[in-house]
Amino acid sequence: MASAVEQATAYKNDGNKAFAAHNWPKAIDLYTKAIELNDKEPTYLTNRAQAHIKSEAFGYAIADATKAIELNPKLIKAYFRRAVAHAAILKPKDAVKDFKKCVELDPTNKDAKLKLAECQKIVRQLNFYAAIEVGDEPSAAEGLDVDSIAIEPDYDGVKLGDQITQEFIDDMIERFKTGKKIHKKYVYQIIIAVKKIVYDEPTMVEMKIPDDVKLTVCGDTHGQYFDLMELFRLNGRPAEKHWYLFNGDFVDRGSWSTEIALLLYAYKWLRPNGFFLNRGNHETDDMNKVYGFEGECKAKYNDRVFKLFSESFSALPLATLIGSKYLVLHGGLFSDDNVTLDDIRKVDRHSQRQPGQAGLMMEMLWTDPQTAPGRGPSKRGVGMQFGPDVTKRFCEKNGLDAIIRSHEVRMDGYEEEHDGRCITVFSAPKYCDQTENRGAYINIGPDYKLSFNQFDAVPHPPIRPMAYANNSLMSMM
CATH class of the missing domain: 3.60.21.10 (Metallo-dependent phosphatases)
Incomplete structure (x- = not known):
């Protein structure tokens, strides 16, 4: 009879197949079963985080990535996925922190560097908009003949x-x-x-x-x-x-x-x-x-x-x-x-x-x-x-x-x-x-x-x- 760890691995593998078939709910369900049997394996959490991102459950993705980081503070994938989820719910400052951590852990990570730069650009834009924000602007229809x-x-x-x-x-x-x-x-x-x-x-x-x-x-x-x-x-x-x-x-x-x-x-x-x-x-x-x-x-x-x-x-x-x-x-x-x-x-x-x-x-x-x-x-x-x-x-x-x-x-x-x-x-x-x-x-x-x-x-x-x-x-x- 398979051990809990072996059964968890089987669920994770089936979850990966469901993910590859773009069936996010099924993938989430299988990753959840794997986590229930072995909650000390951070990659199960990062896999489920990615399935949550695909199904737009960004809050759940952040929670899973955070737990994965607690289990392994050097897991780049967890910081990366948490950053992506933060960016998706329009929290670029939080995303910047996580992308910076990715680059710190792996200075050769081109994708993290690119996304860090994008997030920093968005933060600068938001700060600019906040600085120049005025009262009610005239309608865009004004002056349009x-x-x-x-x-x-x-x-x-x-x-x-x-x-x-x-x-x-x-x-x-x-x-x-x-x-x-x-x-x-x-x-x-x-x-x-x-x-x-x-x-x-x-x-x-x-x-x-x-x-x-x-x-x-x-x-x-x-x-x-x-x-x-x-x-x-x-x-x-x-x-x-x-x-x-x-x-x-x-x-x-x-x-x-x-x-x-x-x-x-x-x-x-x-x-x-x-x-x-x-x-x-x-x-x-x-x-x-x-x-x-x-x-x-x-x-x-x-x-x-x-x-x-x-x-x-x-x-x-x-x-x-x-x-x-x-x-x-x-x-x-x-x-x-x-x-x-x-x-x-x-x-x-x-x-x-x-x-x-x-x-x-x-x-x-x-x-x-x-x-x-x-x-x-x-x-x-x-x-x-x-x-x-x-x-x-x-x-x-x-x-x-x-x-x-x-x-x-x-x-x-x-x-x-x-x-x-x-x-x-x-x-x-x-x-x-x-x-x-x-x-x-x-x-x-x-x-x-x-x-x-x-x-x-x-x-x-x-x-x-x-x-x-x-x-x-x-x-x-």
Whole structure:
């Protein structure tokens, strides 16, 4: 019979196979079994830390790397992975300390030196921004005379007048498929028009599904334009009797984020009462600066386009209430049991704009469910986690059947947790070309029954995820 140490090694080897197959949850489970049998082997912890990084559980990755360092203070891999996790949750000063340790332990480590330099550059930028920070800047739309911008005679797309049309959207969809852009004048028009529409919506949009309408709820799309096209192919495009709700994280990571944002905005302009957008944690400035959207806007259009998008993101609603039965929000529930739907209605998103490190807006965008009762520290290192009892109390107190949230990869594209009262939907299959997950979406009819639908990734042009991210750190994730 195999000893505990031998069995632990077998679990670790199986974990490595699962990791190689890009099945991060299975790898984490196998590494955990190895650790339970032999908790003195630091490489099991660094392996699990890397699987946590791949599944964006950066807080757990930091904890595992820290334990590995306690077991072996000279383990470079542990410092390296902890640094990567710190960088991912926008804590570059902590990352700098760990990359410095890597270089100290191995002065020939070129990768650690490169990443150390990147982190130091980010810290300098943050210090610079903090030093010059002023009050409310004027809108990026100020001084922008859109009407006077001329369309060149050789522009081969459908022209856009004062109002968006289905013909323009259909043409835009095909242009984006072939790598073409729309004219920057039209980009300005779309963002400015939609910012006004969403600004005037309440923080929690409340809607009912009419008798002859189907509503589709989608989770994160993360710039995976060709997979969104597959979703529309299978499920139908937005139409008068087919409403859509996109639950945040339209942008970042995937390299067609401007295409998705512009398409969703164009539909919002065309159908303001039948197409809904919630804000996600990636519709925020700090994430966009690191995870690619700012760089993509500048590469494909210009800096002003990013600033206009930033203003429009901060105007997006934070939640949608469907028929008083389902609360749809990007992240999850709250650190305080006393929070009600009324408290969500009262959140002043226009004065706060960015979610910050605490408060209702941050929790709505960042929190995650856990299987254990009560509340726990976030596996991400940002926000917190809430258990089935928290979900039950919230739903009962507010007369809800369930909450629907996104924010996390699910291998099946969706998951029903907390006795069916917490539903996660994620609509980016084969996330970042690395995770072997399916995508999903939820159809809801006038009877408010939920119908779960899965779909698979489709091929896309050879542009890698994070192609527009502004530093090499992100290549580690």
